[in-house]
Amino acid sequence: MSIHVSAFRWVPPFAQGYVRDLRVRWALEEAGIPYEATLIDPKVQKSDDYRNWQPFGQVPAYRDGDVEIFESGAIVLHIAWKSEALAPRDEAGRARVTTWVIAALNSIEPQVQNLVQLDVFHAGEAWTVERRPQAEAALNKRLSALSTWLGGRDYLEDRFTAGDLMMTTVLRELVDSGILERFPNLDAYRRRCEARPAFARALEAQLRPFRENEPKDLVTPA
Incomplete structure (x- = not known):
């Protein structure tokens, strides 16, 4: 049986390129x-069939x-154990990859999302000022x-792994805020990882259905 990954058929422009199936596409x-x-819409998202695959109705599921399985971190690690391109074969190396995947999700992403929530989903609300x-x-x-750890390295360890993949997808959400520019080595690291051909293919694969399924009545801001 071939691999199936769930993804949204369409999302608003601000979310395009950032939906988390990108992580799984990139790993693959x-x-x-x-x-x-497997493209889904809000109706499918709420269905019992899909909830049996992804209990929270999110993407991706695999x-x-x-x-x-579901949850992008779990899926990426599952793929990493299949491919030396994403993780070394030795136990110690695998443990380090797991550590960095979890660090991206637990130590960095919650702080990133706190800011994204304020700047995107609650923009203009008075309470966000404080x-x-x-x-x-x-x-x-x-x-x-993170910047101190990375220092002058190209990657978090001695080569690109699933940990770098996951960390990059978290850091790139800060680009529009300008905050990443305060940490030049992190910004260069993010650019370095995004320059990988596999990332470009994964991003295009996510964006293509959004272009094909864009609502006809969508109003684009001037």
């Missing part, structure tokens, strides 16, 4: 593993005939620690 592209995207400096300070603390 790095590993050279073919897959099919199945390959033997395994059926909350934003606190969220930004917490984020800067985590980014500073």
Whole structure:
């Protein structure tokens, strides 16, 4: 059975290129593993069939005939264990990859999302004026620690792994805020990872259905 990955048929422009099936698509592209995207819409998202696959109605969900899982971090790690392109074969190396995947999801992403929530989903609301400096300070603390670890390295360890893949998808959400520019080595690291051909293929694969299924009555801001 071929690999199937769930993804949205269409999302608003601000979310395009950032939906988390991108992480799984990128991992599969790095590993050279073919897959099919199962595109869903809000109706499918709420259905019992889909909730049996992904209990929270989110994307991505993954199945390959033997395994059926959800959550992007779990899926990326599952793919990484199949391919040396994403993780070394030795136990110690795999443990480091797991560590960095979890660090991206637990230590960095929550602080990033706190800021994204303020700037995107609650933009203009009065309460965000007092909350934003606190969220930004917490984020800067985590980014500073990550920047110190990375130093002059090209990657988090001695080569590109699934940990870099996951960390990059988290960091790129900060580009529009300008915060990443305060940490030149992190911004260069993000650019370096995004320059990989597998990332370009994964991004295009996500964006293509959005272009094909764009609502006819969508109003584009001037």
